[in-house]
Amino acid sequence: MNPRRKKRLLAVTAIVFGVGAVIGLVLYALQENINLFYTPSELIEGKGPNKELPYIGQKLRIGGMVVPGSVVRDETSLEVSFKLIDTGPLVTIRYQGILPDLFREGQGIVAQGLLVEANVIEAFEVLAKHDEEYMPAEVAEAVKGIKHEKPKYNLGSDY
Template sequence: MNPRRKKRLTIILSIVVGLGASIGLLLFALQQNIDLFYTPTELVEGKGPKALKPELGQRLRIGGLVLPGTVERSETSLAVSFKLSDAGGGIVTVTYEGILPDLFREGQGIVAQGELSDLNTVAAFEVLAKHDEEYMPSEVAEALVGMEHFKPEYTEAQLQGSTH
């Protein structure tokens, strides 16, 4: 192999390796910043969108209806917890430290963004409430098809989290 051809091959190989490494790093970085949307039923059943199983510590978004009578506020801090449900019957507890949106109400749809503590608990760092009766994120609307503002047939045991 002549020196000129060897030099050209080395340059091309270096470019290919550099591009491959750059693409690999880019994909890794994007994967770390994606927050997938889950419904309460998907979390409880350990399933997710596009067959992605939720993992503990994973950042995610969850949407559903706040079950009436489940909002518990701390008397000494801004900590609050509440239970979310969807038409599939899954119930997930959301914990949050901060001031809830003015439109946050029991029996209404919300989306919370946070980290999965266990399959039944999400530690939220952001809670979003819908701004009127007409608007709701499409993911939440799909999860709540056929469900009214709340399902009154939940038992006390389900609300305490002992069934899932």
């Protein structure tokens, strides 16, 4: 092999190796930013054909309906906890902050946070749907056919 071909082969090999290394490093860096979407049933029972469960400390998104009567607010702080349901088990969401204006019991929401126990998520973001017809496609597919009653508020005779 003449020296010119050796230089070309070395240059092509170096470029291929460099591009592979860059792609590998980018994928490794993005690994922490990938948020998998779960429903409460998938979180407890496992996702996919292999029924893979998320690990404690995993960053994830979860969507479902807020269970009526499950919202508990701390009197001294902005901490709120509530339960989510789809077709099966309940999952507890704990959130520190101000909830969206559209948040209410019986409402479909998506929460993003860390799994701290098998059925408890420490959320850092809670999103509520915009109107009665809108629901993220993933949530709509998971909760298809479920009917939740809207909470009945007793406002008393003064109103």
